[in-house]
Amino acid sequence: VPVGEVPTLADLGKKEFQQDARTAFPFKGGETAALEHLQAYFWEKDLAKTYxxxxxxxxxxDFSTKFSPWLANGCISPKKIYAELKNYEKRVKKNESTYWIYFELLWRDFFRLMGKKHGDSIFLLGGPKGKAKSSWKIDKELFTQWAKGETGIPFIDANMKEINATGFMSNRGRQNVASFLVHDLSLNWKLGAEFFESLLLDYDPCSNYCNWNYIAGVGSDPRENRVFNIVGQAQRYDHDGVFVKTWLPVLENLPTEKVHQPDAVPSFELEKYGIELGKNYPEPILDYH
Structure with a gap:
């Protein structure tokens, strides 16, 4: 059946969407784009062996598979990805990386199983465990600073700037900003889950809410809490500071060893780099030393 002409956003009286040049994922929807990405990931770029x-x-x-938006929107099936993965293992290479792609597909199915098993409880404050903490609060000011990427903690702010601008955030980033909201700011985890729901290109109810359950310690994981040392994570996964400097250009002139904790740098030194805390970059909303 001929496809015919698909109307553009302009035809519908809308502005054409402009991708942020810094995005890690210039996503295009639809099955055709999904299959093109599948082909590129496994065969043209041969990325599976280093995942x-x-x-x-x-x-x-290219650092991760980026299949999730198409999976979430029904443009490709996990079975199709699995079949391509097994074909790749047969024809090219089977190693730890290909196993981890399979493992991530299993995690996705596991969260869907948890959603089926526990039903609406994954959306409730106490989660499947029914253990809401009395310390979790709703603080509009703190939440807004977190949501806008204005916490004064560069690794948190950079990740939040990314999701606001692109609808995407790495898995490492998601775990860190979630941990920060729940365990450092003591905010109601549902605020974060609902914010992610409103922005993520790859939003999936089970994956999103079960991951937040996991971080908050109210899910099916036997561990009570998943707490991250944000500065330690930043120094490990953004050791050269390039990610933070990409999303927080005001910090781009700071030396690498200082970029993750600008508040630890004397004000006279910050001035040399064009930074004034409280003016063009926020003071940290909590003491993170």
Missing amino acids: KKTRNELLGS
Whole structure:
């Protein structure tokens, strides 16, 4: 059946969408784009063999599979990806990286199973465990600073700037900003889950809410809490500071060893780099030393 002409956004009286040049993922919807990406990932770029090594990186389009938006929107099936993965293992290479791609597909199915098993409880404050913490609060000012990427903690702010501008955030980033909201700011985790729901290109109810359950310690994981040392994570996964400097250009002149904790740098030194805390970059909203 001929496809015919698909109307553009302009035809519908809308502005054409402009991708942020810094995006790690210039996503285009639809089955055709999904299949093109599948072909490129496994065969044209041969990225599957290095997935385990690169999966925690933060910048660029190739560090992770990026299948999730098409999966979430029904443009490609997990069975199709699995079949392509097994074909790749047969024809090219089977290693730890290809196993980890399979493992991530299993995690997706596991969260869907948890959604089926626990039903609406994954959306409730106490989660499947029914253990809401009395310390979780709703603080509009703190939440807004987190949501806008104005916490004064560069690694958090850079990740939040990214999701606001692109609808995408790396898995490493998602875990860190979620941990920060729940465990450092003591905010109601549902605020973060609902914010992600409103922005993520790859939003999936089970994956999103079960991951937030996991971070908050109310899911099916036997561990009570998943707490991240944000500065330690930043120094490990953005050791050269390039990710932070990409999304927070005001910090781009700071030396690498100082970029993740600008508040630890004397004000006279910050001035040399064009930074004034409280003016062009926020004071940290909590003491993170």
